Amino acid sequence: MKLAKLNDGPELFFTLQGEGISAGLPAVFVRSSRCNLHCHWCDTDHTWNFVGTAWTHEKDGTPGYEKHRKEDVTFEMAPEAIAERVAAFPCRRVVLTGGEPLIQQDGWLELIAALRRRDPAYVFEVETNGTMAPSADFAEVVNQFNVSPKLSNSGMATSMRLKPEVLRLLAETGKAWFKFVIASPADLDEVLALVQVMPLPRERVLLMPEGRTPAELDQRGPWLADLCRDHGFRFCDRLHVRLWGDKRGV
Numbered sequence: 001m002k003l004a005k006l007n008d009g010p011e012l013f014f015t016l017q018g019e020g021i022s023a024g025l026p027a028v029f030v031r032s033s034r035c036n037l038h039c040h041w042c043d044t045d046h047t048w049n050f051v052g053t054a055w056t057h058e059k060d061g062t063p064g065y066e067k068h069r070k071e072d073v074t075f076e077m078a079p080e081a082i083a084e085r086v087a088a089f090p091c092r093r094v095v096l097t098g099g100e101p102l103i104q105q106d107g108w109l110e111l112i113a114a115l116r117r118r119d120p121a122y123v124f125e126v127e128t129n130g131t132m133a134p135s136a137d138f139a140e141v142v143n144q145f146n147v148s149p150k151l152s153n154s155g156m157a158t159s160m161r162l163k164p165e166v167l168r169l170l171a172e173t174g175k176a177w178f179k180f181v182i183a184s185p186a187d188l189d190e191v192l193a194l195v196q197v198m199p200l201p202r203e204r205v206l207l208m209p210e211g212r213t214p215a216e217l218d219q220r221g222p223w224l225a226d227l228c229r230d231h232g233f234r235f236c237d238r239l240h241v242r243l244w245g246d247k248r249g250v
């Protein structure tokens with residue numbers, strides 16, 4: 001599999017789930033490389049903002065930031081070897097993230113099987129942008145989909161970032177929670193339009209402030225909390241950003 005690389009190894013770490021409905025729970029994260037989207041504010045741009053691509057990112061042009069050399073940020077690893085690393089942690093909750101993890105479903109299927117052979121109690125969450133359909137097999141073995149459809153604040157074209165048939169399919173698994181990254185109050189209109197065409201119970205919809213630092217979260221938190229209260233959505237913070245800031249591997 002193509003995983004993100006961190007300190008000459010795979011980006012695989014034991015932490016607390018920082019976002020979504022399981023926030024606060026200990027979990028082992030496995031970060032895959034590659035994404036089919038290229039969001040302007042993406043905090044894992046090392047999974048896709050490669051030298052030679054035309055994608056743009058908010059950090060492009062800031063001193064010290066350069067597009068990544070693919071070979072410097074990719075770590076190839078077989079599912080069985082990943083399972084070995086994951087199983088070394090005293091934790092049965094695993095979060096498959098990226099990039100976009102649904103690009104590598106076959107690899108994850110092998111990883112999940114390898115871990116459940118060791119212990120059937122393993123629980124798997126998948127962080128996805130909701131543009132790629134899970135196979136029937138994948139949807140069956142995953143316990144929870146944390147779906148984060150992208151709004152126009154991502155800078156992506158609507159036709160790339162919103163696939164209503166995929167969102168519907170994910171909703172029908174009964175395992176999906178929908179988490180929207182909100183940068184300004186105007187973003188709420190897009191969420192309201194989406195939940196109108198997608199039959200989603202509002203308690204399954206989480207609104208999360210955009211922010212890679214506690215200060216950014218503090219700035220957006222209060223008005224977003226008011227919007228959640230007034231519209232019946234669930235508020236979601238970014239616990240790992242509050243605890244550890246803008247760092248990788250946490």
Ligand SMILES: Nc1nc2[nH]cc(C(=O)O)c2c(=O)[nH]1
Nearest residue numbers: 016017018019097127240250
């Ligand atoms: N602690 C922690 N929680 C997370 N929830 C979603 C994450 C992600 O990057 O997908 C993430 C992450 O990178 N770290």
Ligand code: SF4
Nearest residue numbers: 035037039042099129
């Ligand atoms: S979908 Fe997620 S990983 Fe992909 S570019 Fe957007 S924020 Fe980054």
Ligand SMILES: [Mg+2]
Nearest residue numbers: 043044097098
């Ligand atoms: Mg993240």
